[in-house]
Amino acid sequence: MLTTEQKSIIKSTAPILKERGTEITSRFYQQLFTSHPELLNLFNQTNQKKGRQQTALAGAVYAAAENIDQLEDILPVVKQIGHKHRSIGVRPEHYPIVGEHLLLAMKEVLGSDATDDVLEAWKEAYGVIASVFIEVEEEMYQDASIQQGGWEGFKPFRVTHKVTESNAITSFYLEPVDGNVLPSFSPGQYISVQLQIEGETYTHIRQYSLSDAPNQNYFRISVKKESDHDPEGIVSNHLHERVEVGDEIPVSAPAGDFVLSTKDETPLVLISGGVGLTPLLSMLKTVVHLQPERRVTFIHAARNSQLHALKGEVTDLVKQIETIQNYTIYSDPTEQDEQSVDTYTGHITLEWLQEILPHNQMEFYFCGPTGFMNAVYSALQGWNVPEDRMHYEFFGPAKSLETI
């Protein structure tokens, strides 16, 4: 239990730690991976190299510490992170290791400011925060394993189809090797795949959204191949170039809280940029099945038709169901695209949304790269769409749109 004095130490030092966050977390990861190299099997090393994950973990610890009196207020964030942790395989026994190294790094970077009282208070606070995470995640592990067809950790899946969807995106259909039915998932959720890549010492884990509607037989992921020269693409390149039908890949049970709500019939707007299409396509296919009367506007932004994945699948649905409106906007159209009547040229703006949508009394779901997310978010804010009607997910480490 934290004493009142320790709580005030935490609150007064959290801002300093935040300010020196990158320094502390760089040191933290260095030491963590030196003492526990096996943890490199869990962490995304590309995010590490790019510094993307460096502040996320420690930043969340400091943010939680500032709310130490009312940790229930941050439960939604804990759950969001918990989904990711559960999907990757973070376990209770990992928490003390992270805590020890975070404290060591704080001590080193803060020098004489890190008095015994300060360190003791942070040790205590980390323990309280870690126990909230462990509890939330324990429940998630249990849910994943007791659900019909569910399992804990990773289990082998076989690639049954590999389909090219555009110049950059390929779909993989994955069926469980044990032949069991699949657990149901909510459209918008993702799975983690774990790859052992030749020449690499550690495994690589990545999350991919499920791009098809829930069904009992297969998961489908649609993966964008990152540029050949970019180190970022180690996993996507491996999947595109080396993984073939018949190969086995370890997969974890579906996770994530960016999910479609089907509790009412409020008109839906699903907006995607590039490969952000994948969770939204799963949502579209689900709503067509479960709520065929619900009005849906499906908006997809891509560079041009060459990079427009799964276009045929969306067009087929639109042909069958009158309640779907489908819009495509290309930022860099080919000559042929320019002549097409059903596509727009440019970027998503407030004016354009107001032109195609009758009003803003709708539920908005959006997903895509950072620039796209900023554009959509500020357009919707400019249109006074309330926060609770905007649902979104970033690729890569979670960020808050209000803070970027």
Ligand code: HEM
């Ligand atoms: C991801 C916070 C403990 C391993 C994250 C993210 C946050 C976070 C904010 C980013 C979430 C996202 O991208 O959506 C925390 C906090 C912890 C904690 C506050 C302690 C209270 C741990 C522990 C481990 C761990 C004990 C395991 C050793 C990971 C991994 C990721 C992650 C592997 C995925 C990021 C990547 O691979 O780049 N965590 N975490 N975390 N965390 Fe934690």
